[in-house]
Amino acid sequence: MENTTLKVKDFNIRQIFLCGQCFRWYEEEDGSFTGAAFGLCANMRQEGEMLHIKTVLPAENAGNAMDIRRLWEYYLDLARDYGSIKKYLSERDGKIGAAIESGTGIRILRQEFWEAVVSFIISQNNNIPRIRGCIEKLCNLYGKPLGTIGGRSFWDIPEPQVLAELKAEDLGEVRLGYRASYLVETARQVVELCNGLETGTGNGKSIRRQIEEYFSKLNYDQAYGKLLEFQGVGPKVANCIALFGLGLMDSFPIDVWVKRVMARAYGMGEGETATMEKLARERFAPYGGIAQQYLFYHIRETEGK
DNA sequence: TTCCAGGTGGCAT
DNA sequence: ATGCCACATGGA
Numbered sequence: 480m481e482n483t484t485l486k487v488k489d490f491n492i493r494q495i496f497l498c499g500q501c502f503r504w505y506e507e508e509d510g511s512f513t514g515a516a517f518g519l520c521a522n523m524r525q526e527g528e529m530l531h532i533k534t535v536l537p538a539e540n541a542g543n544a545m546d547i548r549r550l551w552e553y554y555l556d557l558a559r560d561y562g563s564i565k566k567y568l569s570e571r572d573g574k575i576g577a578a579i580e581s582g583t584g585i586r587i588l589r590q591e592f593w594e595a596v597v598s599f600i601i602s603q604n605n606n607i608p609r610i611r612g613c614i615e616k617l618c619n620l621y622g623k624p625l626g627t628i629g630g631r632s633f634w635d636i637p638e639p640q641v642l643a644e645l646k647a648e649d650l651g652e653v654r655l656g657y658r659a660s661y662l663v664e665t666a667r668q669v670v671e672l673c674n675g676l677e678t679g680t681g682n683g684k685s686i687r688r689q690i691e692e693y694f695s696k697l698n699y700d701q702a703y704g705k706l707l708e709f710q711g712v713g714p715k716v717a718n719c720i721a722l723f724g725l726g727l728m729d730s731f732p733i734d735v736w737v738k739r740v741m742a743r744a745y746g747m748g749e750g751e752t753a754t755m756e757k758l759a760r761e762r763f764a765p766y767g768g769i770a771q772q773y774l775f776y777h778i779r780e781t782e783g784k
Numbered sequence: 785t786t787c788c789a790g791g792t793g794g795c796a797t
Numbered sequence: 798a799t800g801c802c803a804c805a806t807g808g809a
Contacts, residue, residue: 499790500790599790602789602790602791603789603790603791603792604788604789604790604791604792604804604805605789605790605791605805605806606788606789606790606807606808607789607790608789608807608808609789609806609807609808610789610790612807613806654805654806654807655805655806656804656805656806657792657803657804657805657806658792658804658805659805661792661793710792710793711791711792711793712792713791713792713793714791714792715790715791715792716790716791716792719790732790733790734789734790734791735788735789735790735791736789736790737790775790779790786809787808787809788807788808788809789806789807789808791804792803792804793802793803793804794801794802794803795800795801795802796799796800796801797798797799797800797801
């Protein structure tokens with residue numbers, strides 16, 4: 480176990496972990512959150528501008544305290560000044576102020592690419608509690624054990640090559656419905672893509688690391704186009720992966736909630752997604768994804784669940 | 785029972 | 798390029 484304390488601003492742990500960008504953090508009785516990311520499980524408790532983190536060190540313990548501190552700083556996107564971004568967005572758009580106020584402590588997590596791919600393929604036409612349940616079951620059945628903290632045990636996101644060898648029917652217990660075949664097929668595509676990469680760079684690196692590095696070198700248009708080639712990844716899921724899994728802060732996922740909130744706020748029809756994208760580009764760039772998350776949170780707070 | 789959820793693939797225009 | 802529609806699952 481490693482203890483770390485970080486100073487945080489523009490940070491609300493509850494908003495960050497329950498706003499629908501991630502699915503593997505669980506709220507505890509004391510208001511802390513227990514969960515897993517980057518193959519580590521941890522508990523995080525916020526006290527004002529202090530964030531106390533307990534990290535379960537992996538058995539083969541490669542990580543030292545400094546690595547873990549850096550990892551969480553990266554994951555929580557602490558280097559970014561959300562205060563100035565909120566100001567920038569408010570000044571450029573008259574309607575987003577209310578949304579920012581309701582979700583003022585939201586930050587975009589820098590999640591692992593492969594976890595984002597898996598998570599958002601499962602997310603399609605699905606609701607958040609069920610998405611969480613499916614991902615948990617998938618990890619428990621096919622992921623490597625990470626440890627136990629606060630009475631909860633965690634398993635890692637399954638490796639691409641593990642899922643690639645399954646048939647969709649094998650995933651029956653996970654209750655993914657028709658998404659099971661998307662997940663298996665995308666895993667195959669990821670493994671194949673990595674196998675086709677120049678050998679040498681891939682030596683010793685896991686497939687999930689290789690695929691993340693591959694996508695990290697692409698710009699938004701390239702990454703978006705490549706993501707659309709994956710089975711079960713369309714425009715919305717591709718933008719979620721780009722935003723949450725690649726840190727491309729200008730990607731603007733449009734789901735049913737964003738359609739609703741933008742229709743209300745900007746007097747559009749819910750079908751006018753092209754107009755919504757245009758508005759996002761013109762007013763929110765280069766932080767469309769952050770603006771989107773404030774909007775998403777706001778509509779769900781006021782009308783959703 | 786019907787509707788809905790962080791939509792997409794496949795097919796017909 | 799655009800418009801339908803089936804697609805599993807479980808909760809409201």
